[in-house]
Amino acid sequence: MDRRKFLRIAGSSTIILAAGAGGFLGTRTPTQALAPWGQAGSADYTDPRVRALSYAILAPNPHNRQPWVVDLSTPNEATLFCDLDRLLPATDPFSRQITVGLGCFLEVLRMASAQEGLHAEITPFPQGGDANALDARPIAHIRFVVDDTVARDPLFAHVLERRSNKEPYDLNRPLPSAGLEAMKSAAGPGVQTGATNNVARVAAFRDLTWEALRIEMLTPYTMQESIDLMRIGKQEINENPDGITLGGALFDTAKLLGLMSRESMADPNSTGFQEGLRIWEETARTAMGYIWVITPGNTRFDQLNAGRAWVRMNLKGMDEGIGLHPMSQLLQEYPEMAELYAQIHQELGATGSATVQMFGRCGYGPEMPRSPRWPVGSKIVGQ
């Protein structure tokens, strides 16, 4: 955004008032893009597999790409595939994070199935997988077995309220160790978890996460990947309910008045870009604690386990009132990040083949809105 134009609009309350008076500002919620949250578990879905999937699509996933596709052609079974058009080649060159997101999906699917009295027997990568690239082979095969004794998971109660809380956190509210411990112990098998609320360590991690964000934003090809996935304003969000959503009255008004463009957001000298940097720094520097997931290796199985652990910790955080925000930049495997990648592994004691799969900021933040989703039906094939 051009600075002079920005100042003019910021000072021009008449425009904002006019937009408000016209009902424009009050109607900026992308209702259609948020509808899947209200439809989760609906009795309109007569197939219990679809009811369970209608919750699984609400799982956290990188850049909200929602790369899942589920084949339901065989009764009582499901096969999960990755939509290879929804990868993040610049920031996630080996699709490690995409696979972690698919792990989050499988864990919510398992919990939602249990609510239905179905035991979801999950076989990950039944035809094997490639550590360097995902391909057309399935991510998982699921067999749904009727089992009234299957344990209901108490964390399921938080699926609809779960968010990745990307807002600044309250600097005056320290994080209790007990809350972090509760989140860690919710993680489940196959992973090692760690957390800190130690003031000196938190300060060091704030610096590190901010430096990693700066690198991502100032590296043109990684920044461009985010810009290409931005959905600015209600119409774009409803048309593509995924990616990075810039919604609400401010963005909609700026777009309406031609003050926001993808070109200016890619230009490090523009006011919009500088403002973005400032907002991200402020956000990163409000971390009151950190939590992380380490796996013994970096196989596709490890990555799925990390995703399952992450969503469980996120759900437990909701139970504790603690916001959680993945800060993945440090863990990304492109050359410009190599030094910080090595540093965070060293700091967290991940040596040899041990891999830090997730690293997130924690604290008490404001309530977050729901993030958009594609409807469950658009992710199902074979029915």
Ligand SMILES: Cc1cc2nc3c(=O)[nH]c(=O)nc-3n(C[C@H](O)[C@H](O)[C@H](O)COP(=O)(O)O)c2cc1C
């Ligand atoms: C593997 C993985 C990595 C993620 N990395 C980041 C990140 O670096 N920064 C961020 O703001 N959100 C990150 N997220 C959160 C997603 O952006 C978020 O899950 C998605 O936008 C949907 O929002 P929700 O979790 O509130 O439903 C990540 C999520 C996953 C599963």
